[in-house]
Amino acid sequence: MDIFLQQLINGLTLGSVYAIVALGYTMVYGIIQLINFAHGEVVMVGAMVALSVISALTGAQIGLPPVVIVLAGIACAIPACMAIGYGMERIAYRPLRKAPRLAPLITAIGISIILQHVALLVFSRNPLSFPQIMPNPVFEIAGAHISAVQIAIIGGSVVVMAGLTFLVYRTRLGIAMRATSENVQVAGLMGVNIDRVISSTFVIGAALAAIAGVMIGTYYGIAHYTMGAMLGLKAFSAAVLGGIGNLAGAMLGGVLLGVVEAMGAGYIGEFTDLCQAPWIAGLMTERCADGGNFVLFGSNYQDVFAFLVLIAVLIFRPSGLLGERVSDRA
Amino acid sequence: MALLEVRDLEVGYGGIAAVRGIGFEVAQGELVALIGANGAGKTTTLKALAGMLVASGGSVHFDGKSITRTPSHQLIRQGVALVPEGRGVFTRLTVEENLAMGAYIRDDRAGVRTDLERMFGLFPRLKERRAQVAGTLSGGEQQMLAIGRALMSRPRLLLLDEPSMGLAPLMVQKIFEVIQGVSKEGVTILLVEQNARLALEVASRGYVMESGEISLADSSAALLASPQVRQAYLGE
Numbered sequence: 001m002d003i004f005l006q007q008l009i010n011g012l013t014l015g016s017v018y019a020i021v022a023l024g025y026t027m028v029y030g031i032i033q034l035i036n037f038a039h040g041e042v043v044m045v046g047a048m049v050a051l052s053v054i055s056a057l058t059g060a061q062i063g064l065p066p067v068v069i070v071l072a073g074i075a076c077a078i079p080a081c082m083a084i085g086y087g088m089e090r091i092a093y094r095p096l097r098k099a100p101r102l103a104p105l106i107t108a109i110g111i112s113i114i115l116q117h118v119a120l121l122v123f124s125r126n127p128l129s130f131p132q133i134m135p136n137p138v139f140e141i142a143g144a145h146i147s148a149v150q151i152a153i154i155g156g157s158v159v160v161m162a163g164l165t166f167l168v169y170r171t172r173l174g175i176a177m178r179a180t181s182e183n184v185q186v187a188g189l190m191g192v193n194i195d196r197v198i199s200s201t202f203v204i205g206a207a208l209a210a211i212a213g214v215m216i217g218t219y220y221g222i223a224h225y226t227m228g229a230m231l232g233l234k235a236f237s238a239a240v241l242g243g244i245g246n247l248a249g250a251m252l253g254g255v256l257l258g259v260v261e262a263m264g265a266g267y268i269g270e271f272t273d274l275c276q277a278p279w280i281a282g283l284m285t286e287r288c289a290d291g292g293n294f295v296l297f298g299s300n301y302q303d304v305f306a307f308l309v310l311i312a313v314l315i316f317r318p319s320g321l322l323g324e325r326v327s328d329r330a
Numbered sequence: 331m332a333l334l335e336v337r338d339l340e341v342g343y344g345g346i347a348a349v350r351g352i353g354f355e356v357a358q359g360e361l362v363a364l365i366g367a368n369g370a371g372k373t374t375t376l377k378a379l380a381g382m383l384v385a386s387g388g389s390v391h392f393d394g395k396s397i398t399r400t401p402s403h404q405l406i407r408q409g410v411a412l413v414p415e416g417r418g419v420f421t422r423l424t425v426e427e428n429l430a431m432g433a434y435i436r437d438d439r440a441g442v443r444t445d446l447e448r449m450f451g452l453f454p455r456l457k458e459r460r461a462q463v464a465g466t467l468s469g470g471e472q473q474m475l476a477i478g479r480a481l482m483s484r485p486r487l488l489l490l491d492e493p494s495m496g497l498a499p500l501m502v503q504k505i506f507e508v509i510q511g512v513s514k515e516g517v518t519i520l521l522v523e524q525n526a527r528l529a530l531e532v533a534s535r536g537y538v539m540e541s542g543e544i545s546l547a548d549s550s551a552a553l554l555a556s557p558q559v560r561q562a563y564l565g566e
């Protein structure tokens with residue numbers, strides 16, 4: 001099996017999800033310069049709601065075709081997440097719009113904790129598994145495997161990203177959003193209701209989060225009330241990598257981060273196998289004999305890469321790959 | 331009754347008064363100048379009229395209705411448009427998108443298209459650059475865009491804040507020709523300028539602002555002749 005191609009496929013799958021979540025971070029940041037750290041939790045709620053609906057419909061055994069069941073799950077997750085996105089802006093962030101930047105940031109962490117614990121109470125303390133209701137055939141290309149779910153995730157995310165790009169660049173709301181993100185006061189002069197644009201931004205971001213939640217839940221087969229935290233941090237890193245506030249940057253950053261992570265996970269074992277170093281292998285002949293290994297870091301260190309990337313970006317290119325220099329934005 | 335009536339208007343920044351109880355009016359179809367030195371409070375006045383700042387006292391009436399506390403996104407629906415100081419074009423939007431933002435409040439697509447062509451007729455330079463992002467325009471082109479954008483809302487009252495600022499003489503002349511043209515079409519204009527001579531030459535009346543108060547009010551001809559104005563604002 002070709003490790004490189006396989007990890008590329010896995011990375012693109014994961015990266016597609018990161019990209020969609022990263023868009024939510026970057027859109028909100030672009031409009032009100034807030035890092036909505038509770039965004040990852042919205043993804044979690046999306047996964048939980050979809051899973052509950054899918055499980056319930058499957059358990060009811062009313063003979064619905066699996067595709068309909070999955071779509072029903074998504075159709076419930078999206079409005080649920082949109083309501084949460086709207087609510088958190090309205091209740092928690094709007095009153096703080098003129099407060100020092102630290103206040104909404106701390107509030108975001110508070111909302112994260114609240115959402116996690118509400119999910120814990122409503123759903124379960126234990127990981128819930130997505131029922132396997134559809135066959136998930138695996139195809140082989142050039143020695144690597146790609147599953148139907150992976151194809152659906154990558155294809156679905158392309159559709160979602162194209163749709164969002166259309167919305168932002170071709171519709172009245174989208175142009176108003178871009179105008180608002182550049183100059184709130186002048187956008188107001190043009191007749192844009194700023195509050196409504198900000199609400200819309202949260203709601204659209206939350207809808208994307210819901211879709212991402214269903215994707216990631218289906219991909220890993222489970223959902224857990226803490227799943228949003230790490231995913232959110234990684235998607236945030238992806239948004240920073242691409243240049244926070246920049247839509248294309250979030251998409252690029254998400255996909256790149258997914259690929260870096262998958263490659264890292266695929267090769268870290270090989271690169272940190274002490275038996276590969278002759279002078280060490282000589283010291284540990286017993287252990288390294290017959291193709292034995294002494295791996296320092298296994299693929300469970302996968303999560304490290306996102307943050308290594310984040311740190312590297314912050315040091316070498318704080319404005320991100322596609323971001324403008326901060327001084328240009330003022 | 332005048333189209334715009336300002337009475338005892340007071341505006342401050344966190345307790346520091348910048349506009350101290352001023353009163354003036356602009357009649358339907360008039361072009362009135364508001365001149366004054368740096369920091370006199372001209373921009374503050376316009377921002378309060380446009381709903382960007384909340385007045386701490388006094389009242390503003392437009393077409394007989396109080397707009398003293400109307401937020402800016404509703405004011406433009408009533409027909410008040412501001413071309414802000416420093417132009418405020420959306421530099422990351424294209425020229426055409428900027429103009430579309432000017433027509434944000436309008437639903438008559440056909441009318442908007444007609445007006446867009448009208449703007450391009452008025453400012454051929456903008457037509458050539460319609461698909462370019464506004465940040466790449468020269469200062470003068472940006473000022474044209476800012477004025478065109480405000481006109482796209484079909485305002486009844488146009489508030490202009492230093493349209494000549496930072497522009498080459500030729501460009502200033504062009505901008506002022508446009509302002510006069512717009513005025514001839516019947517749009518009421520309140521023009522804030524540091525270039526007092528130019529402003530008074532196109533306006534029928536003028537107000538002079540000094541330290542947040544209106545110190546003089548007269549016809550443009552009288553102001554241009556007044557020794558006080560000549561010395562302080564015309565550099566003579």
Ligand SMILES: Nc1ncnc2c1ncn2[C@@H]1O[C@H](COP(=O)(O)OP(=O)(O)OP(=O)(O)O)[C@@H](O)[C@H]1O
Nearest residue numbers: 343348366367368369370371372373374375415524
């Ligand atoms: N955002 C602000 N915060 C505090 N004070 C301000 C602010 N903006 C303006 N001021 C003060 O209010 C007063 C009036 O300013 P304003 O900008 O209205 O003057 P102006 O007549 O437009 O001047 P210019 O010709 O330089 O544009 C000044 O003393 C200024 O320092």
Ligand SMILES: [Mg+2]
Nearest residue numbers: 372373374415
């Ligand atoms: Mg000013």
